[in-house]
Amino acid sequence: MNKLTANITAVGKYLPEKKLTNKDLENFLDTSDEWIQDRTGIHTRRIASKNEATSDLCINAIKELLNGKNIDPNDIDAIIVATVTPDMMFPSTACIIQKKIGANNAWGFDLSAACSGFLFALETGSQFISSGRYKKVLVVGSDTMSSILNYSDRNTCILFGDGAGVVLLEPSNKGFGIIDSKLNIDGTGGEYLYLKAGGSRLPTSIETIKNNHHFLYQEGKTVFKYAVRGMYNVSKDILERNNISVNDIKLFIPHQANKRIIDSTAKKLKIDSNKVLINIDKYANTTAGTIPIGLYDAVNEKKVSKGDYVLLTVFGAGFTFGSTLIKWGL
Ligand code: ACO
Secondary structure (H helix, E strand, C coil): CCCCEEEEEEEEEECCCEEEEHHHHHCCCCCCHHHHHHHHCCCEEEECCCCCCHHHHHHHHHHHHHHHHCCCHHHCCEEEEECCCCCCCCCCHHHHHHHHHCCCCCEEEEECCHHHHHHHHHHHHHHHHHCCCCCCEEEEEEEEHHHHCCCCCCCCHHHECEEEEEEEEEEECCCCEEEEEEEEECHHHHHHEECCCCCCCCCCCHHHHHCCCCCCEECHHHHHHHHHHHHHHHHHHHHHHCCCCHHHEEEEEECCCCHHHHHHHHHHHCCCHHHECCCHHHHCECHHHHHHHHHHHHHHCCCCCCCCEEEEEEEECCCEEEEEEEECCC
16 A cells, blocks of 8 residues: 555634724834834734634634535544643643534644644644544644733734634545655743743742733744744755755745745745745734644635645744645645
């Protein structure tokens, strides 16, 4: 039998209805639409409603996928959820989703790798499929960033939005799907982007609340530099080790953290700008959501066809970074 690869056979996404535009932010923050568009490329972002948590965003995305392909939830073998904003510390978001969608035969878990989470989860799911043991794996990327942002900190709150995306992995014996992944972590970057309290190191207390330690902290400039270098290096390496030229790539879907990071990475890679998927203007940085949402948009806007090479590249807190090469098989 030919080697099994993990093929993406369906996609789903969900963005909350509520839009928060740059103009809306001007009403309560010392910022401007012009500054945000110039420095980040973001125009608007979606914000979850009071009764929407990460599992709800994921479930809406998954329902779209299952209904679109007419799949019985009982046929799902595993659910992997990449997120840094789970509904709660435990049980996992995967368990909450499993119950609500009625995936009675599935197991699953959450995976924490910030903005790189989806690619880390995709590689994990890919190995499950390639082993031959699992036939249908849902890989979800979602974050409710609005739950960990300080909306009086203009350095961070303008950058993020809420959203979810999901793909279904199924085996292919014709070489379609995930060809290779190169994933990295570099813990020396931990001090530049983190959420300090609420874990075992610094449990929630009146002090942690007073000191804003339950909000995302970021040293933007440092992260920016590492992001461009990390995304470039890992993209170049994966292309080289697979003997694929940048000209062979039909679509590059980079993590959507800042349009300037995307442009610099694409320029260093010498990839044509019309091959680069951009949706940061509409959704901002949805952390683990950006790549699966990007894949959904690519399919919906017919930017990929069967047999095309697609390159996914991410960078996030940790630091975490990675690149995945796909031979599109949908
Ligand atoms: N509106 C107006 N002015 C602002 C705003 C704002 N929203 N935010 C910052 N400024 C000001 C700053 O205070 C500063 O003013 P000062 O010179 O008087 O001190 C000035 O603008 C320039 O600030 P910089 O930090 O130099 O701006 P920069 O061009 O670096 O952009 C940004 C900041 C957008 C945060 C950028 O550094 C960035 O995108 N960083 C990387 C983000 C990222 O990739 N994160 C990784 C993934 S996230 C994850 O894993 C969860």
